[in-house]
Every structure is written in C-alpha cells, then in structure tokens.
Amino acid sequence: MIFFHGNAGNMGQRLSNVSGFYHKLNINILMVEYRGYGLSEGSPSERGLYVDAQSALDYIMHRTDIDVSKIMxxxxxxxxxxxxDLAxxxxxxxxxxxxxxxxxxTSIPDMAQVILKWKCLNWLPPCCHKNKYFSLKKMAHVMTxxxxxxxxxxxxxxxxxxKELYLxxxxxxxxxxVMPGGGHDDTWTCRDYYSSVQQFLVNVPPLPGEIGPFFDDDTNSTKRHTIVHTV
Incomplete structure (x- = not known):
C-alpha cells in the first residue's frame, strides 16, 4: 500500500492507522511525505503533490523484493x-x-462552496482557484x-x-x-473499518495479463463485481 495522508499534520500522525493496516490486513505500507510537509523540503503545490505520488509509485515499481502486481x-x-489523480x-x-x-x-471549488456558503462562488471560473483537484472529473478515467x-x-x-465519486x-x-458514526479524521477507528477494506480486496481481480483470474464462487466463471455496500 502506498499511503497518501490528508492536508493537516504529517505522516507520523497516521502511524496508528497504518499499524492497523499492517497487522490486521497483513500488508506492507509505504508512507509518502509530500514536499513541504513534515521533514520534506520544498513547498506544496497541486502539481508538485501529483509528481510526488508518481515518484512514489515509480520507486515501488523498481523494487525487486515485493510483488509489483499487487500494489494498492x-x-x-x-x-x-x-x-x-495517480489512478x-x-x-x-x-x-x-x-x-x-x-x-x-469532488473538487476544491466544490469544497469552497460547502465551507464558505457563498452562492456567488457558483459563478467563479475554475481558473480563479489556486488549487483545483478536479477528482470527480478524473474519476471517469479510473479503471482500477x-x-x-x-x-x-x-x-x-x-x-x-x-457517492458522487463512486457513481x-x-x-x-x-x-x-459508509461507516456509521465516522467523522472526517476518525473513520478509521470505526468497528468494521479494516474488515470492510479486507472484504473488498478479496474480490479484486488480478491486473490484466497476470495469472489467476477472479472466479465467482457460485458459477466458477471469470467475473468482475460491482458492489454497493453500507456497513
């Protein structure tokens, strides 16, 4: 797992969550500290953080001691x-x-409307926002x-x-x-958090070209699943 943390703080403040992934899901984790965060040099920018993510994946792909066909x-x-953006x-x-x-x-302009509650923001051109992070638009290109x-x-x-991103x-x-009772920073502490991630990963098919197709238990036929689930 390549772990990209949120805006506040640094990767050291996510160690408890990462420890849960390691011990409960039995996976290895690479924690990425963006430029300008923690002890990393430089200044953060939208483009810069995208490059940091790409560099992290490129680094992992060149490792010879891990299974590069199962990078999440x-x-x-x-x-x-x-x-x-990376996916x-x-x-x-x-x-x-x-x-x-x-x-x-979904995007920074959308978040600006939520936080500031200014109706005039609906008419503000995207170019007026320093950071955009148009995730909803990019989600249509995510096939992973x-x-x-x-x-x-x-x-x-x-x-x-x-839900918008999912659709x-x-x-x-x-x-x-959807984790009942989960807040913005503590959803990972909800009871079924790790088991939900584990259940999803069990149904993830291999990468294209990899050996071992995903088989449905009932039909024994190659099949990919679309799942909507609320815990």
Whole structure:
C-alpha cells in the first residue's frame, strides 16, 4: 500500500492507522511525505503533490523484493485527490491493483462552496482557484478496482461527495462503504473499518495479463463485481 495522508499534520500522525493496516490486513505500507510537509523540503503545490505520488509509485515499481502486481494506493481527504489523480493517468492504469479513497472531496471549488456558503462562488471560473483537484472529473478515467469509504458524520467533506465519486468511477469492480458514526479524521477507528477494506480486496481481480483470474464462487466463471455496500 502506498499511503497518501490528508492536508493537516504529517505522516507520523497516521502511524496508528497504518499499524492497523499492517497487522490486521497483513500488508506492507509505504508512507509518502509530500514536499513541504513534515521533514520534506520544498513547498506544496497541486502539481508538485501529483509528481510526488508518481515518484512514489515509480520507486515501488523498481523494487525487486515485493510483488509489483499487487500494489494498492490509499488516500484520505487531500490524499484521496492525489490517489485519484495517480489512478486516472493512462501510464499508471495497469500498474495499480486497487484504489482506496476515504473521506475525500469532488473538487476544491466544490469544497469552497460547502465551507464558505457563498452562492456567488457558483459563478467563479475554475481558473480563479489556486488549487483545483478536479477528482470527480478524473474519476471517469479510473479503471482500477476502487473502494470509496466515507464516515456518515463527516462534518468537513459531505458524505454525498463519496457517492458522487463512486457513481462517476469508471471501474467495473467498485464498492461504496459508509461507516456509521465516522467523522472526517476518525473513520478509521470505526468497528468494521479494516474488515470492510479486507472484504473488498478479496474480490479484486488480478491486473490484466497476470495469472489467476477472479472466479465467482457460485458459477466458477471469470467475473468482475460491482458492489454497493453500507456497513
């Protein structure tokens, strides 16, 4: 798993969540610290964070001690926008096995309307926003099996945005999970959080060209699933 964290803080503040992934799902994790965050040099920018994500995946693809056919990317909030951008790029489409995004938004202009509640923002051209992160538009180009998670009590990013992202996603294998009581920063502490991720990954088919097609238990035929699920 390549882990892209949210806007506030740094990757050290996500260690408890990452420890859960490691111990409960038995997976290895690469935590990415964006430019300008934590101890990383430079200044953050939308383009810069996209490049950081691409560099992380390129690095993993050149490792010889891991199974590069099962690389998944995870992003929470801002990290979700970064993960969606990475998965939407044609050059990386067949390199990512699974995408998991949590409590992420459709775009920065959409979030500006939610937070500021200024109706005049509806008429503001996108070029007026310094950062855009047009995740909803990019989701149509995401063909990677995708899990969209949101907390029902997220007071920052409206849970309705998760449904929009799910519906727009171009993947055949996709799943939407709403965690009851989950807030923006603590959805990962909900009871069924890790088991929901695990159940999704069990149904993710292999990358194109890899050995071992996904078989349906009942028909024993090759089949991809589209799943909508609320825990």
């Amino acid at each position: 990317i995870f992003g929470r909030s801002l990290g979700g926008a970064i993960a969606i 939407s790029r044609l050059e990386y489409r067949n390199k990512i096995w699974a995408l998991v995004v949590e409590n992420t938004f 099996p995708t899990l969209v998670i949101c907390g029902s009590n997220d007071a920052l990013v409206p849970p309705a945005m998760a 727009r996603c171009g993947a055949v294998c996709k799943k939407l999970v």
